[in-house]
Amino acid sequence: MISFTPLKTLENVEFRNLLTGRFFIVLAFRMLATLLGWWVYQLTKDPFSIGLIGLSEVIPAVSCALYAGHVIDMNEKKKLLLICNYTYVFLIGLLLIPAFFHTQLHFTGHEITYYIYGVIFFTGIARAFIGPIVPSMIPKIVQKVNLPNAITLNQATFLISSVCGHAAGGFLIGLFGVKWTLLVIISLILIASAFFWQINKQYSEYKKEDIKILESMREGISYIFKTKEILGALCLDMFAVLFGGAVAMIPVFATDILKSGAEGFGLLNAASDIGSMIIIMTLSMIPLQKNQGKILLVAVAGFGFCIIGFGLSNYYWLSFIFLVMSGMLDGISVVIRGTIVQLKTPDHIRGRVLSVNSIFIMSSNEMGQFESGLTAKMMGVVRSVIFGGSMTVLIALLIGSTNSKLRKMQY
Template sequence: MKTPPADTSEQVSPTTAPDSFDKLVGDADRAPEISLPRQTPFQRFWCTRVLSSLSFQMLAVAMGWHIYALTHSAFALGLVGLAQFLPMFVLTLVVGQVADRYDRRRIASICQGLECVAAALFAWGTFGGWISAPVIYVLAACVGAARAFESPAVASLLPGVVPRAQLSQATAWATSANQAAQIGGPALGGLLYGIGPGAAYLACTLSFALASAAVSTIPLRTKPVPRAPVTLESVFSGVRFIRSQPVILGALSLDLFAVLFGGATALLPIFARDVLHAGPLGLGLLRSASAVGALGGTIWLAHFPLRKRPGAAMFGGVIAFGIATLVFGLSHSFIVSLFALMALGASDVISVVVRLSLVQLRTPDEMLGRVSAVNSLFIGTSNQLGEFESGVTAGWWGAQTAVLIGGCATIAIALLWMRLFPELRRTRSLEREE
């Protein structure tokens, strides 16, 4: 699911991670021509993911609080998610072709550079006093377009960094990079926004710039696949491949609809300000809470990979996600809300790891970019379009009622998908089964 989603109160870094992390990265190429000999390719990949995710999480907090402060409208909050989703939807078939035909490191570096420029424009507009809701929507759309290219490029980069046999474990550790950033990013973004919106946007600018510089230094174990000519068949090949794989299709669609209806992230500024009365720092802590739980979940899965019945584990995680959403919607206590979001993140990460592992282990490398692009569209639909859906329903019925309805819908979808996709429920391995 999304989200995208995970952290603990203690971040994991490449130099202090558990033994399994060291063992994982130790088998990768050392790339002596790079000027950082002590870092393995996977460690650089992990650090790059942290920097990029940290930047985006800080920017999301700043944009959300800023637009709500300007408009006091739940619908306006939803429009920020819609502005980020539309470019992703329009560009899906294009970005997959780009990721499969060009150097994925260079694509990621360019996209993060463009996001750096967008964050700098946010800062300039804030200090200059000309920032407004329409400007925020336009810049959010620019960030969404850049991430539309970045996401499949980065996702399809991992199989070239670690051996295939370690890919599932590496996916869990790579997911922990996102979750580590989701711990520090929202809290740091909320703290900096409390100092001033411009301070938060400047921090995003610096972090995006560092990520852009770092990703281009990642050495790969495998050489790029020769470019095939672009045809109408190749453009839609990622969609056709997913349709032919009921296990992958079931995992992607389950994650999509569960988070689309069950996600409450877009409404956190309303809960922080009007329900829990926690302020910008409280908003940052709320956004970090689900990442805290998810980071704990990813570390657990990195040590104890899902080798048996991953599909059943995914369904269990989605149902637990719905229950945690209900608890959060009913809560008027800041502490209870934090723990509910932690549980939400821990259950969500099961779906994330299973979905990503299925895509990476069951997709040929020469079309991994196109399949990852469709996967990114599903993620974006559930996250950004889910934020729009949450804003609309909250505008109709109120924030708490919208979250409760979403939690019930998530549980209902999980039960329905068990019947619609029995192959996913019965699958015994992340690898392709004969």
């Protein structure tokens, strides 16, 4: 069993710079996700159009992920991180064109929507690279004894920025509109780059000619399938979030069911992240000591029940509470899953394993957004959310009963 030293890693200046940069860039990404969901729904009034945002990003992200893992393991990571950072600045800058000049250019709502999908397609390529880079850099920055705590703090940073990003996105849209919110998002990404510049370079342990691309990518996939704890945790996350992605339909709930407006939408959109932030900050001080595998399974099943409750609720604050509870349970699963993946992955293959991990994450989040939009169109919004929560509970029961190594997992 690992001896945790809560908050010890924050004494490491380089780790603080990495976390601070990640805070600002995730803040920007969450504000962008909130803005795009709201913007597209206002343009189309079609829940399915929200689902297509996720599909537009996940196709290139998943397609490029294995190659991205190879590139990360074979190259200097700081340089790649900064390239991705500035690529996002350029791509999000392209969204300023319809935001500021749609009247002069006589864009229709559907034309703007298709333009947004096109830009998001290219951000998906950038995401394939930037997603695994930060977690792959952490083990080189902190000592191994502090790694579980560093992973927890990394997740806490992610969730704090998510909470702020979701809420700020909704408030800024309501106060200043889409175009000025986009400018804030670009500014935040530039601030993130200033902190990333302060990180030391991390060179590859390989010479580029030492390993072929296909062989390299196959090595990452093979390692995950041989390690049943990692495979079980990733499958659990992918299918649970795929079916339990109620957050994608929050613009519809806020507008048509709960009648909460842009401000209420921002807070509701941040609710699950608030719950996750609370629990992850707690776990950074009081870590789980045993039975992590069983706790993971229970947390995912409980997450599914909360999604069902959200779908059944017609009251704003009750819906908010269900989402906060779902976030708390999701936070537990995030910490356990992230720790399992990092502790059981050797340094030389970390980028490739984390890229495969990102495929599971992106498949669950963005395909979950698409699945939510599709089932909402087929079943209606409320029924689709209840269906998704029910499937999440079933997935937890199925994986728990078939993967004994995950069920017995302790670290």
